[in-house]
Amino acid sequence: MxxxxxxxxxxxxxxxxxxxxxxxxxxxxxxxxxxxxxxxxxxxxxARQPNINTSSLTHAHGSAVVRTGDTTVICGVRGETLLTTNIPNYRSADALNVAGLGASASLGNELRDYDLLVPNIELATGSAPNFLPGVPPTTLAQTLSTRLYSQLHSAGIVDVEGLRIYHTKEDDTLGDDAMEEDGIEEQGGKREVKAFWVLYIDVLFISFDGNPFDAAWAAVLAALRDTKIPQARWDVDQEIVLCSRDNPTPLKIRGLxxxxxxxxxxxxxxxxxxxxxxxxxxxxxxxxxxxxxxxxxxxxxxxxxxxxxxxxxxxxxxxxxxxxxxxxxxxxxxxxxxxxxxxx
Amino acid sequence: MTVNTEPQALISHLPKADGSATFSYAGYTVVGAVNGPIEVQRRDELPEEAAVDVIVRPAAGVGGTRERHLESLIQSTLRQIILVNNFPRTLIQVILQIIVAPENEYVNAKITQASSNLPILPALLQTAILSLLSSTLPLTATLTSTALAIVPDQGGSNIVLNPTAREVEQSQSFHVFAFTSHNELILAESEGSFTMKEWDDVYARAYSQCCPPALSSDNDDAMIDDQRSAGSDLRHFTRSTMEQKIVSDLYWK
The missing domain is CATH 3.30.230.70 (GHMP Kinase, N-terminal domain)
Incomplete structure (x- = not known):
């Protein structure tokens, strides 16, 4: 029996x-x-003890793996150049000053106006049983992306100065119509912004065991602190931005x-x-x-x-x-x- | 741009929806429609309670990630208020269409924006509540919601109620609070940089705005004068709007 x-x-x-x-x-x-x-x-x-590893991705300008318990997130930051001539409705800082708006008010918004920070969150299939393959991004992923995006801007951790690519004009024979607005400027050197770095911040959940926002935020922060932007200069003859591999400058991050x-x-x-x-x-x-x-x-x-x-x-x-x-x-x-x- | 300072509402004006309301206040106008309890898709069905589905549609363009964010905030809030256990294995659908949103004249508006859009949250919540009341779904409480900003002002800072888009842009921090009619805090969203002391001050201000002492008949005038200075009493507004609607509906008796 x-x-x-x-x-x-x-x-x-x-x-x-x-x-x-x-x-x-x-x-x-x-x-x-x-x-x-x-x-x-x-x-x-x-809380679960965090573990952070930086610079683990070779092709990204900055990366971090954050692990808290069984939640593991990897974040990669990749910079791409964006020419100001390619930005619709681009207004240089000088033009805004002439228009009578405070420099501080206008400059703080370059990140937001030109979308220089592009975060995206992906919840990988298999990181948790409820994430199914082949479906559009879930509400959770979209909500997390939005929260990350607005926190990146409202916390103001990225200094836009580090993302500007300047060009100092030597002579005035260049006659470029994009430079017309500089006419009123008095200071010597005529340093102007020719391009911006756009930071693509991609966050991937390898393993998901609750509390996604904290882990994703820590990964983004660690990756941004690890980011080194290559030296870039504006080439007048070819009208493109040229970068060099030597001496990349670390991105300036405010606060923690x-x-x-x-x-x-x-x-x-x-x-x-x-x-x-x-x-x-x-x-x-x-x-x-x-x-x-x-x-x-x-x-x-x-x-x-x-x-x-x-x-x-x-x-x-x-x-x-x-x-x-x-x-x-x-x-x-x-x-x-x-x-x-x-x-x- | 005209900003109407007094809240206005239209109740049950959509003939096909179970409940509907249009609410305008502080420059925002939102149309809300509630359908429910209706049949739910199998994969969304919950065995012991009604599924609450919130859809937010922007004034221009199609909804993006920031509408999903607003939807998830409103959904988790409404789920606490609707008696979802009364309607197991059904769906309660709340659709909120933004009609007018105030614009910031100082910057070029972008239609697609990824950042969260907290300033519109009070108007959406208020419309959702009026629509739910119009649909006569049983609720545990109603709620009132308000937006506040801490704006720098000659050395000090100032708490501004229902800030304009320009004030939100210039503010040090921006806050949205929602309170139930039992005076409990149900939703708090804050952005910007602030201290715990500032948060407490803003909370106290929001509490006095959303949870005013009940109006008693003998000292009506003094109370109303107080509230005029502080902004509109939305809880009283919700109540009187519904009372008017019921009175006009029962006129034939």
């Missing part, structure tokens, strides 16, 4: 069958002496913003009105992300000594109020120290 199968379930089966009670049972152990921990063995406020995402796990699966027990899960993995509605992302920079917040993004629930937000900012500060140690 066959032996009776046991009536209790193994924990792996329990996790598959009812993930929410499984995570709840881990966070709320029946025996009070065991500390509450997540299914991945971490404490609620414990670090993103920290926290998911809110509520004890009640169907969120009822008011209260209830909840846990803040810092750096959630894929299982936790699928069970949490509310996520908060805080981006901080402490390079100047005091904490500067560069972005807060909270959606999907009502648990986090201003008090918890303050706590999450201090969690993000700790996370910043971790990344600072790895990045520099």
């Amino acid at each position: 066959a032996t009776q199968p046991p009536l209790t379930l193994s924990s792996a089966t329990f996790a598959k069958l009812s993930p929410h009670p499984y995570l709840l049972a881990n966070l709320q152990p029946p025996d009070p002496s065991t500390p509450s921990s997540r299914t991945n063995g971490r404490q609620p406020h414990q 913003p670090v993103a920290c995402t926290t998911a809110v796990f509520t004890a009640k699966e169907r969120q009822k009105k008011g209260g209830g027990q909840f846990w803040m899960l810092v750096d959630p993995d894929r299982l936790e992300e699928s069970l949490c509605d509310e996520t908060v992302t805080v981006m901080v920079d402490r390079t100047g000594g005091e904490t500067k917040i560069l972005a807060i993004s909270k959606s999907g629930g009502t648990t986090v109020g201003p008090e918890l937000m303050r706590k999450l900012v201090s969690v993000a500060e700790e996370r910043w120290n971790e990344f600072k140690a790895v990045l520099s």
